[in-house]
Amino acid sequence: MSAFPDFLGGLFGGEERKIQFEPIRFHNTLSANPEDFESKQPGVVRMYNCGPTVYGPQHIGNLSMFVFTDIVRRTLEANDYSVNQVINFTDVGHLTSDADDGDDKMMKGLRSEGLEPTMENMSRLAQKYIDRFLADSKMLNIEIEHTRFPRASAHIPAQIAMIEELETKGFAYPAAGGMYFDTAKFPEYGKLGNINLAGLKEGARVTAATDKRNPTDFLLWKSDDKMGWKSPWGMGFPGWHIECSAMIRELLGDQIDIHTGGIEHIPVHHNNEIAQSESTTGTKPLARFWLHRAHLQVDGGKMAKSEGNVFLLSDIIGRGFHPLSFRYLLLGAHYRQSSNFTWEALGAAQTAYLKLVKFVKEAPEGGSVLESNFARFMARMNDDLDTPGALAVMWDTIGSDASAANIGATLIAMDAVLGLRMEHPDETALDLVRKELGTKVLMTEVPQRVKDLLQDREFARAERRWSDADGFRSQIEHEGYIIQDSADGPRLMRKG
Numbered sequence: 001m002s003a004f005p006d007f008l009g010g011l012f013g014g015e016e017r018k019i020q021f022e023p024i025r026f027h028n029t030l031s032a033n034p035e036d037f038e039s040k041q042p043g044v045v046r047m048y049n050c051g052p053t054v055y056g057p058q059h060i061g062n063l064s065m066f067v068f069t070d071i072v073r074r075t076l077e078a079n080d081y082s083v084n085q086v087i088n089f090t091d092v093g094h095l096t097s098d099a100d101d102g103d104d105k106m107m108k109g110l111r112s113e114g115l116e117p118t119m120e121n122m123s124r125l126a127q128k129y130i131d132r133f134l135a136d137s138k139m140l141n142i143e144i145e146h147t148r149f150p151r152a153s154a155h156i157p158a159q160i161a162m163i164e165e166l167e168t169k170g171f172a173y174p175a176a177g178g179m180y181f182d183t184a185k186f187p188e189y190g191k192l193g194n195i196n197l198a199g200l201k202e203g204a205r206v207t208a209a210t211d212k213r214n215p216t217d218f219l220l221w222k223s224d225d226k227m228g229w230k231s232p233w234g235m236g237f238p239g240w241h242i243e244c245s246a247m248i249r250e251l252l253g254d255q256i257d258i259h260t261g262g263i264e265h266i267p268v269h270h271n272n273e274i275a276q277s278e279s280t281t282g283t284k285p286l287a288r289f290w291l292h293r294a295h296l297q298v299d300g301g302k303m304a305k306s307e308g309n310v311f312l313l314s315d316i317i318g319r320g321f322h323p324l325s326f327r328y329l330l331l332g333a334h335y336r337q338s339s340n341f342t343w344e345a346l347g348a349a350q351t352a353y354l355k356l357v358k359f360v361k362e363a364p365e366g367g368s369v370l371e372s373n374f375a376r377f378m379a380r381m382n383d384d385l386d387t388p389g390a391l392a393v394m395w396d397t398i399g400s401d402a403s404a405a406n407i408g409a410t411l412i413a414m415d416a417v418l419g420l421r422m423e424h425p426d427e428t429a430l431d432l433v434r435k436e437l438g439t440k441v442l443m444t445e446v447p448q449r450v451k452d453l454l455q456d457r458e459f460a461r462a463e464r465r466w467s468d469a470d471g472f473r474s475q476i477e478h479e480g481y482i483i484q485d486s487a488d489g490p491r492l493m494r495k496g
Contacts, residue, residue, distance in 0.1 A: 019375050021375065021378040021379070021382055024036070024037040024075070024382045025384055026289050026384055027291070027384050028289050029291065030289070032194065034384060037289060039081060040255065040257060044081065045081045045257045046084045046253065046257050047076075047086070048088075048247075048259050049086070049088075049259075049260045050259075050260065051088040052089065052090065052129075053105050054126045054130050055105045055108060057136075058132070060303075060311050060312065060315075061295065063136055063313060064296045065260075065262060065293055066137060067140055067330050067331075068260070068335050069142075069260050071385055072258065072260065072385065074416070074418075075382065078378065078416065079382065083146075084252065086147070086149075086248070087147055087148070087149055089133075089149055090152050091152055091153050092153050092237050092243075093240045098240075098268060099268050100239065104237070106122050106126065107122075109129075117226075130151075139323040139324075140313070141324060141327065141419045141420070152247065156229050158246040158247070160221075160229075160238075161246075162276070166181065166276060169279065170182075171185050171186070171276070171279045175213075177222060180213075181217055181219075181276055182214065183216040183218070188274075190216075190271055191274070192271050192274055193270075218241060224237060245273050245276050245280070245286075248273075248286070254281040255285070256288070257288050258290075259286070259289070259291075261292055262293055262295065263292045270290065293336070294337055294338045296339050299340070316346070319343070321347075322353065322428055322429050322432055324421060325349050328349045331388070332387070333388060334387065350436070354429070355437070356394075358437055359398060359404075359407070359408065359411065360412060360415075361422075361423075363409075363411075364403075364405040368405075368409055369409050370397065370400075370407070374413055377393045377394065390417070393414075397411065397414075398411070450479050453476050453479070454483070457490075460472060482494075
């Protein structure tokens with residue numbers, strides 16, 4: 001399903017496309033190399049993005065992941081692909097260690113909110129933070145209307161069926177705490193990221209069972225005599241890893257084109273997904289391309305509650321920043337490099353974002369996309385999502401000697417990929433433009449007759465007809481506006 005804007009018409013669409021792009025290349029974690037991308041089914045991409053565990057609000061590091069997946073989607077759509085995208089909600093089974101020990105994160109969330117540990121309360125807690133995540137996503141202009149968001153708890157039968165298949169095929173066995181996957185039966189275990197299995201210590205990743213066969217074996221089903229679902233192995237919960245594998249298979253098929261996640265998912269979660277999925281289906285690889293985003297740092301260090309530097313999107317908004325300024329900040333760093341959040345950097349990102357909004361809003365309509373500039377832009381995006389390079393092309397375009405109308409049209413086309421909503425900003429963004437860029441009015445809010453008078457004044461000044469220029473100034477003031485001349489050109493402000 002494609003959500004790419006229709007207004008760009010033939011610029012992006014199939015046989016009518018006017019501009020030819022460089023091939024898409026992604027750095028594939030599976031091969032550890034950049035590779036040319038083509039989907040298995042021509043024109044259609046099946047993409048699974050590991051989603052949030054909904055036991056609390058998502059901090060800005062979590063949200064940065066979904067700005068990244070949104071950029072992946074928009075880039076694919078700009079290259080004529082239709083994207084079938086799934087982002088899961090983990091509402092059960094994710095233990096605090098990200099492996100198989102510690103408490104269930106949903107139970108931790110219930111305790112933090114003073115709620116009794118019941119299935120009903122767990123479901124309500126999940127819905128509360130699902131709604132919060134979707135609201136934050138909309139503010140960051142992340143595509144959600146054409147994306148599927150399955151809850152893990154809604155796919156329990158598929159997870160049980162997958163575990164039964166693994167058991168039948170000899171990949172699963174019972175041990176203390178539940179059913180486990182036998183990693184010794186999957187010789188390629190650890191191939192994603194070339195994990196050094198010999199370096200893993202006994203019990204370092206999974207300590208729930210004392211009689212498991214191998215230190216890397218992981219839970220498929222966690223026993224619980226108080227809560228959960230009935231299964232052939234008693235009451236309990238699915239393991240976190242089987243949830244993703246089962247939902248991928250049920251919603252997207254045995255093999256997908258792209259799987260994404262954070263770099264922290266590589267050693268355990270994603271290798272476990274690969275092992276259980278490929279052992280069940282026999283189809284290899286589970287995902288043809290694996291893309292992983294580096295961590296968002298804060299002031300050059302790790303984001304952690306103990307450091308007091310875990311920020312929510314509401315914290316950013318509460319300090320007077322627009323959420324799309326944060327999106328712009330993320331675009332300024334390549335997804336495979338750790339980006340750094342500071343309030344100073346966010347301030348600089350906001351200034352840049354507002355300048356883009358102002359330029360696009362004040363550019364005359366009817367311009368044409370500068371094809372060479374847009375081709376350069378897409379060359380950067382298609383080169384493993386080089387968003388810093390794409391932004392550089394955007395600013396080079398603004399500094400070119402092309403007409404403002406053509407530059408504006410080109411920025412709008414670029415923004416369809418970057419998702420900064422420059423053509424249709426909300427009132428908050430427009431208010432910030434007025435406030436932070438030192439103007440009380442945008443040219444788009446000025447009557448045409450005043451714009452014409454301003455243009456006549458500029459012509460008169462260029463021809464050194466100073467008396468005529470003063471006359472036009474007087475007429476503009478009679479209309480209720482004053483002119484402030486600056487190095488960037490004349491600026492109109494309302495009187496009073």
